[in-house]
Amino acid sequence: MKTASPFLELESAPRVDVTWDGVPLSLPEEANLAAALLAAGVHVFRSTPVSGAPRAPFCMMGACFDCLVEINGVTRQACMLEVIEGMVMTRPSEMGAHADET
Amino acid sequence: METDYAIIGGGVVGLSVAWGLLRRGLTVTVLDGDDGSFRASRGNFGLVWVQSKGMNQPRYAQWSQDSAAIWADFANEVGYNTGHPIPLEQNGGLDLHFTEETLYATVQKYEKLKEQLGGNYPFEVLGHNALRKSEPHIGPKVVGAILHHQDGHANPLKLLVALAADVRRMGGRVLTGKTVTDVTKPDAFRVTCSDGTSVTSKKVVLSAGLGAAQLGPKMGFKVPIRPQRGQVLITEKLPKLINRPSLIARQVDEGGIQIGATNEEVGLDDRVTQPGLSGLAAEAIAAYPALARAQLVRSWGALRILSPDGLPIYQESAEMPGAYFVTCHSGITLAAAHARLLPDWLEGSDAAPDLEVFNENRFAVS
Amino acid sequence: MLMKRDFVIIGAGPAGMAAATQAAELGLYVTVLDEQLRAGGQIYRDVDRASKSLGNILGADYTDGARLTKHLRQSGVEHISGAVVWAIEDEFRISYTCEGRGAQIEADRILLATGALERPMPIPGWTLPGVMTAGAGQILLKQSGVVAQNAVLVGAGPLLYLIGAQMVRAGTPPAAMVETQTRSDMIRGLRHVGGALQGWRYMAKGLGMLAEIKRAKVPRYTGATGIGIEGEGKAEVVTFTHNGRTQRIACETVFLHHGVVANTQAARSLGISHTWAVAHGSFVPELDDWGQSDVAGVFIAGDGAGIGGAKAAEHAGRLVALKVAEDAKRLSTKDCNLMAAPLRRALVRELAARPFLDAAYPPYGAALRPADNTVICRCEEITAGDIRSYANLGCLGPNQTKAFGRAGMGHCQGRYCGLTVTALLADANRQSPDETGYYRIRPPLKPVTLGELAAMDGTTQDAAE
Numbered sequence: 001m002k003t004a005s006p007f008l009e010l011e012s013a014p015r016v017d018v019t020w021d022g023v024p025l026s027l028p029e030e031a032n033l034a035a036a037l038l039a040a041g042v043h044v045f046r047s048t049p050v051s052g053a054p055r056a057p058f059c060m061m062g063a064c065f066d067c068l069v070e071i072n073g074v075t076r077q078a079c080m081l082e083v084i085e086g087m088v089m090t091r092p093s094e095m096g097a098h099a100d101e102t
Numbered sequence: 103m104e105t106d107y108a109i110i111g112g113g114v115v116g117l118s119v120a121w122g123l124l125r126r127g128l129t130v131t132v133l134d135g136d137d138g139s140f141r142a143s144r145g146n147f148g149l150v151w152v153q154s155k156g157m158n159q160p161r162y163a164q165w166s167q168d169s170a171a172i173w174a175d176f177a178n179e180v181g182y183n184t185g186h187p188i189p190l191e192q193n194g195g196l197d198l199h200f201t202e203e204t205l206y207a208t209v210q211k212y213e214k215l216k217e218q219l220g221g222n223y224p225f226e227v228l229g230h231n232a233l234r235k236s237e238p239h240i241g242p243k244v245v246g247a248i249l250h251h252q253d254g255h256a257n258p259l260k261l262l263v264a265l266a267a268d269v270r271r272m273g274g275r276v277l278t279g280k281t282v283t284d285v286t287k288p289d290a291f292r293v294t295c296s297d298g299t300s301v302t303s304k305k306v307v308l309s310a311g312l313g314a315a316q317l318g319p320k321m322g323f324k325v326p327i328r329p330q331r332g333q334v335l336i337t338e339k340l341p342k343l344i345n346r347p348s349l350i351a352r353q354v355d356e357g358g359i360q361i362g363a364t365n366e367e368v369g370l371d372d373r374v375t376q377p378g379l380s381g382l383a384a385e386a387i388a389a390y391p392a393l394a395r396a397q398l399v400r401s402w403g404a405l406r407i408l409s410p411d412g413l414p415i416y417q418e419s420a421e422m423p424g425a426y427f428v429t430c431h432s433g434i435t436l437a438a439a440h441a442r443l444l445p446d447w448l449e450g451s452d453a454a455p456d457l458e459v460f461n462e463n464r465f466a467v468s
Numbered sequence: 469m470l471m472k473r474d475f476v477i478i479g480a481g482p483a484g485m486a487a488a489t490q491a492a493e494l495g496l497y498v499t500v501l502d503e504q505l506r507a508g509g510q511i512y513r514d515v516d517r518a519s520k521s522l523g524n525i526l527g528a529d530y531t532d533g534a535r536l537t538k539h540l541r542q543s544g545v546e547h548i549s550g551a552v553v554w555a556i557e558d559e560f561r562i563s564y565t566c567e568g569r570g571a572q573i574e575a576d577r578i579l580l581a582t583g584a585l586e587r588p589m590p591i592p593g594w595t596l597p598g599v600m601t602a603g604a605g606q607i608l609l610k611q612s613g614v615v616a617q618n619a620v621l622v623g624a625g626p627l628l629y630l631i632g633a634q635m636v637r638a639g640t641p642p643a644a645m646v647e648t649q650t651r652s653d654m655i656r657g658l659r660h661v662g663g664a665l666q667g668w669r670y671m672a673k674g675l676g677m678l679a680e681i682k683r684a685k686v687p688r689y690t691g692a693t694g695i696g697i698e699g700e701g702k703a704e705v706v707t708f709t710h711n712g713r714t715q716r717i718a719c720e721t722v723f724l725h726h727g728v729v730a731n732t733q734a735a736r737s738l739g740i741s742h743t744w745a746v747a748h749g750s751f752v753p754e755l756d757d758w759g760q761s762d763v764a765g766v767f768i769a770g771d772g773a774g775i776g777g778a779k780a781a782e783h784a785g786r787l788v789a790l791k792v793a794e795d796a797k798r799l800s801t802k803d804c805n806l807m808a809a810p811l812r813r814a815l816v817r818e819l820a821a822r823p824f825l826d827a828a829y830p831p832y833g834a835a836l837r838p839a840d841n842t843v844i845c846r847c848e849e850i851t852a853g854d855i856r857s858y859a860n861l862g863c864l865g866p867n868q869t870k871a872f873g874r875a876g877m878g879h880c881q882g883r884y885c886g887l888t889v890t891a892l893l894a895d896a897n898r899q900s901p902d903e904t905g906y907y908r909i910r911p912p913l914k915p916v917t918l919g920e921l922a923a924m925d926g927t928t929q930d931a932a933e
Contacts, residue, residue, distance in 0.1 A: 006598065006720035008640060010613040011519060035612035043702050044597050049339040049357055050849045054701050056597030058846070058884075060604035061510055062503060062552075062914070063585055063731075065847065065879035066595075073395045074917060075338060079607075080552075082505065093341050112862070137865025137905055144871035263872045266861045278862040338879065338915065356874070361918075374910050376555050376563050376572075376924065383921035394919035398912050399879055 005041040016085035020069075027083045034060060034067045034078035045069065045078065046091050068092045105131040105275070107448075108293045108303035110282050110317065111310030113143035114258065114433045117265040118440035119307055119448070121180070124272040126445055131275040131301050133282055133293065135313065140329075140372060142311050143433060145404020147334065147362050148258040148354065149347060150190065150435050153197055153225065153250035157211050160218040161459045162413050166432065167222065168455075169439035170252050176438040177256065177264075183271060186264035188256060189355040195253025196237070196348040198244050198389050205246050212248065224251040239343050241391040247348070255347040257355055258434045265437075277301075282310070285321050287422045305424045307448065311407050312370070314429060322421030324462045327429060329370055329405035332363035333378040335386075337396040350389050359396060361386040372403040406431040409465070416447065416460040427462065472574040473499045475792050476562060478553050478734065479581035481509020482778045483770025485536040487579050487785035492543040494793040499573060500540070501551040501564055503914075507537045509583055510603060511778045513610040522613050525637040527630075529673070529778070530610065536782065555911035556738055559765060563911070563924070570920035577765045577792050580735055581785060584728040584771035587750065588884045589623060589835045590844045590852070593697030594724065598704075602627050602725030606634075615640050616721040620706045622695060623726040624649045624829040626674050631723060633677035636684040644717045645681070646708050648726065648832040650691040657828025667821025689715065693834065697722055726831045729887065730772050736909040738763050744901040747826050748774055749836075750887060751906055758791040758808075759784055767792065780818040783811045836891055844892070845885040847878020855889055859896035865905040866890055879915065882907040 013028035020037060027036040034057045037045070044054040045067050057067040060079045067078040069089045078089075107123050109116045112134025120130045135141075152170050156162030170192070177188040199205035209227055216223035228236075229246045270276060281296040285306055293301045308314050308321060318325035339357030347353075351361045364378045379401055387394050407429055409415050414430035426448055430436055439455075447454040475491050477484045480502035491498045500507075508515045512533025523531045540547065548566060555563040560575045586601040593599065602621065608614040615638045621628045624647055632642050657664070664671055681688070694709040706717045729750035732742060740761040742751040752774040759767045767788045770781035790807050793799035799807075838844055840853030854873050863869040866876065866889045875889055876882040882889070886907050894904040 006617055006619075007608070007614050008617050008638075010522065010525075010615060010638060032612045035608050035614045038608070039612070039614050048849060053595065053849065054597050055595065056702075057600060058595075058604065059586065059601050060607040063880060063883045068879075075397055075915075080503070134862065137863075137867050141868075141871075144868075259871050259874075263858075263861065266872070270861070276862050279864050335918075337918065376557060376561070376911070376921075379555075379911070380921045380923075380925040383918040384925040387918055387922050394917065394922070396918050397915035398918055398921060399915050400877060400881070401910055401912065403910075 005039050007039045009039050016083065018083060018085070018087040018089065020089045021091055029083055029085065031083045032079060033069070033081040033083055036083050037078060104302045105129045106303065107131070107305050107307060108133065108291060108301045109307045109309060110285075110293065111308065111313060112276060112278070113141060113309070113311055114262055114265065114437055115311070115428060115430065115440060116307070116309040117262070117269055118433075118437045119309060119428060119444055120269050120274050121265055121272070122441040122445035123448070124269060124274050126449070129273070130269070131277065131303065132269065133280045133295065133301065134276060134278045135281065136279045140312055140370070140405050142404050142407060142431070143262055144259060145332070145334070145372070145402050146258055146434055147332075147349075147360065148255050148352070148434060149195065149349075150192065150254045150256050151195060151432070152252040152435075153195065153212070153248065155432070156413070157215060158411070159413060159459060160215060163215055163219060163223070165414075165439060165455075166435055167252055168443065169436050170254070172442055173254075173256070173438040176441055177261070180264045180268050184264050184267040186260060186267055188260050188264050190254060190256040192252075192254030194249050194251045194346055195255070196346050197248040197250070198348050198350055199246055200243055200388065202245055205248070208248060225249060237345055239390050239392050241387075241389055243388045249346070253347070255352050256434060261434065261437060282317055285317065285422070285425065287425070291422075291424065305426070305448065307426045307428055309428045311429070312405060314427065318427060321425045321427070322419040323417060323427045324465065325427070326410055326462065326465045327407050327415075328367070330408045331366040331368050331372060331403050331405055333366070333374045333382060333401060333403045334360060334362040335379060335382055335398050336360045336400045337393070338399050340396055343390060343392055348389070351386050351393070358399065359393065370405065372405055374401045374403045411464075414460050415462055416444070416457040417462040472576060473497050474575070474796055475577050475579065476501060476560070476573060476575035477579040477581055478502075478562070479509060479583060479770070479772075480504065480507040480540070480547065480549070481511060481581060481583050481770060481781065482533070482536055483583075483772075483781035483785035484509065484579065484581035485540045485785070486782040487581065487769060487789040488545045488547075489536075489539045489543045490786045490789035491792060492545045494789065495798045496793060496796060499546040499548065499575075501548050501553055501562065501573070503550065503552045505549050507540055507547065507549070508533055510607065512536065513607050515610070518610065519613070522609075525634050526610060527634070533778070552914045553734070554913045554916045556734060565916050565920055568920070570916065570924045572924070577767065577795065579767045579769060579785070579788050579792075580772055581768075581770045581781075582731050582734055582772050584775060585731045585883055586725060587727045587729045587831055588844075588888050589724045589726050589832065590838045590842050590888055591695050591697065591724070591832075591835050592839070592842055593699070593703065595843055595846055596697055596699055597702040598699070598720055599697055599722045599724065602631050602723040603728070605631050605723040609634060609638070616723070618643050618719050619721040619723055620644050620646060620717055620719040621723045621725070622646045622706060623724050623832055625725055625727050626825060626829065627725050627728075628723075629674055629677040629681065632686060633680040636680050636686070641684040641686050643719050644687045644689065644706075646692045646695060646706060646717070647688060647690045648692055648695070649829045653830055654828050657824045660823035660827055663820045663822070664824035666817065670821045695832070695834070726835060727829070728771065728775055730774055731883070732772070733881065733883065733909050733913055735761065735768060735772070736906065737911060737913060738766055740766065742906065745774060747823065749831055751901070759788040760791065776815075776819050776822065780815055783815045783818065787811050836888075837895065838888070844888045845875040845878065847880050848874040850875040850885075852888070852892055855892040856896055859893055863893065864897055864899070866893060866907045867905070869893060870907060876907045881909065
């Protein structure tokens with residue numbers, strides 16, 4: 001899932017280990033979480049509950065809710081969070097019409 | 103004669119009645135308000151509910167049961183006709199209790215009603231452990247519940263869309279953005295709107311919710327209704343947490359959990375308040391602790407239309423025979439009865455249900 | 469027991485920061501609530517953390533924001549960052565979430581300085597991963613120093629040129645700029661050339677950026693139509709028609725922009741009246757010339773009052789602070805008017821170029837009237853055709869439409885579909901946007917967990933706890 005990123009990080013910063021959807025990643029400490037995930041090559045953040053369509057960050061300012069991740073059982077917007085060492089994130093366990101189609 | 107029936111109010115009550123009349127081959131014109139009207143039809147909880155109704159009036163319990171029994175068939179027909187399926191689940195509903203006292207007090211009332219209904223009141227009392235078997239996420243504070251097998255829930259908004267579509271499909275005329283200002287009966291009925299629109303009809307049904315307060319007296323009705331606010335919360339879409347609906351919470355077909363509702367006497371104020379939302383959240387978490395981490399995404403406040411005893415009013419006007427007042431606060435539960443059974447009463451046919459107990463005169467001061 | 473503030477400001481962008489600093493100077497007890505972790509709003513996002521090299525890429529207009537953040541710090545105003553406001557009630561109790569806990573604060577007066585949102589731009593494929601707003605591209609750069617390597621910029625407006633120039637400076641020029649404004653738009657804009665010349669500094673910057681983009685040989689296509697984005701599970705190609713020929717440009721990221729619009733969520737939740745502003749192509753709150761709304765004690769300044777840009781936001785923020793100080797009897801009416809005069813003159817200068825810009829870079833028409841199968845509500849995946857069908861079922865306004873089809877019921881609460889739904893209904897019902905109306909906005913303005921809500925049951929908490 002982690003592929004070459006379409007994004008370039010212009011500056012470097014000390015990195016810390018986190019887990020995203022079971023995959024270990026090394027992200028810049030205190031970086032914006034959505035930006036860091038994008039730069040690390042994460043293309044798809046979640047699937048929509050209505051149709052299962054893939055989504056990724058859209059507005060980066062906490063308004064569109066397309067960058068949702070789940071941390072400690074709570075759904076949060078990745079663009080409103082910072083990278084903390086040891087963070088464990090999963091895709092949101094949203095239910096909807098699509099969830100039944102497995 | 104422009105139309106057989108003019109129906110004032112295009113919410114779920116008006117559209118259900120319109121549907122039933124159109125099914126019988128009558129012509130119908132519905133006059134509906136605008137986008138900003140109060141519209142209990144889009145703010146309700148979506149229950150198709152039998153238990154707790156008519157505790158002091160068995161006839162109301164029966165009327166609710168009659169409607170619940172034919173709801174699936176009605177929903178299937180409307181859904182099939184329009185291609186707008188109406189989600190419905192009738193696997194029973196729960197009345198959750200946090201103390202043994204309230205649980206047993208309710209059970210006594212249900213036993214009494216069951217007798218009055220000749221035994222047709224299928225309910226079970228579940229202690230906490232028994233409840234956990236079917237509701238694995240129920241919290242420790244819930245001492246038990248009453249499971250009533252005739253209860254269920256539907257998607258009330260999809261019901262509304264489907265009815266709107268089917269009424270039009272069957273040739274019903276729906277005029278939107280209308281405020282009816284007067285109803286007179288020189289010979290036929292003449293219904294006039296603020297923008298000058300006028301409809302003549304053989305009969306009129308006033309089903310305008312709170313909007314009936316102004317117009318009803320002009321038609322000879324007492325209209326003893328008052329608004330009562332219910333605030334409701336809905337969460338983000340979640341994995342399946344709640345199997346059976348209760349008045350505290352239900353998981354809707356789209357995946358969100360709907361939590362409700364307050365009972366506030368605040369007049370025509372449909373706003374939500376933080377204390378209202380917080381109280382509802384606290385109760386929901388007491389019932390289902392896993393909800394503590396669920397995100398509230400939306401809330402709304404809607405105004406119930408309550409008669410003094412909370413029961414429906416079905417009344418023909420003595421001053422203007424042929425004008426009918428139809429109002430209730432259980433428009434979803436009663437949608438099937440309004441669609442299939444009420445038209446017989448409106449038409450005065452042999453099959454007309456006995457709705458005497460729902461007469462306005464029951465509120466006469468002695 | 470809450471200590472009621474004289475003045476609470478929601479938003480720490482230029483309007484909020486300027487208002488806070490000015491109000492504090494006049495002796496008011498002020499608190500700023502901002503959902504971001506550091507002051508700056510969107511336009512000066514993380515300006516205090518930007519390195520020198522990043523500052524060079526972003527330009528002096530951006531780094532100038534550090535002046536405002538510095539004054540805010542020095543003013544001693546209480547600034548609660550990471551505070552997500554979700555309800556404003558009564559007169560006035562503000563509920564917000566901070567660090568996972570619910571809290572409340574009371575204020576005599578409020579300034580809503582919550583800025584703008586990108587105008588929704590529903591085109592085929594706009595929901596694919598890799599498609600973002602131009603504003604998002606800016607934020608990636610400002611806050612994280614992250615830049616897209618193979619991006620196409622799509623739409624209309626000076627922000628596209630700013631981003632394009634910044635990407636050139638960063639060494640990753642855009643693969644192409646696909647612009648929707650036509651020559652006739654430009655000519656219509658020139659009718660406002662007087663204003664454009666008054667705002668000549670601003671225009672000169674724009675031309676400078678275009679020159680940078682040209683020097684980097686970035687292909688520009690103007691007057692583009694029929695724009696769509698395609699790809700298997702993510703954005704891979706932008707297609708469009710240009711001079712009668714179909715073009716396909718491979719890319720990995722697409723930045724969309726066709727203007728910004730006032731963010732009216734908080735204002736609407738308070739019942740503040742709004743009108744459709746034809747020039748802005750959006751609803752704006754009805755305000756007097758101090759920024760007071762028709763709900764007593766609630767002021768709005770900055771882009772949330774109508775798009776005017778960062779400098780205009782500062783001046784408007786200060787005007788509000790003066791008026792609030794006068795209301796609170798910390799400033800005489802005479803001094804208030806004296807101090808307001810230069811701000812009003814500065815505002816006129818700042819807004820001078822806007823008529824030209826609005827006319828020369830209008831919104832992309834096909835995105836204002838999307839095809840039936842284009843998704844217009846991202847959260848619930850409702851299409852334009854769905855909305856048109858609800859109009860046929862008698863929906864005159866967005867609230868009936870929301871009930872019928874769920875558009876506007878998702879997480880974003882209509883931020884990215886509200887204007888589209890109003891426009892589609894207005895068209896279908898042959899009514900004006902004002903007659904059609906907008907979504908009823910209610911709390912929570914942002915999601916809040918039930919646990920936080922429940923913890924507030926029966927108590928109120930002070931921000932300082």
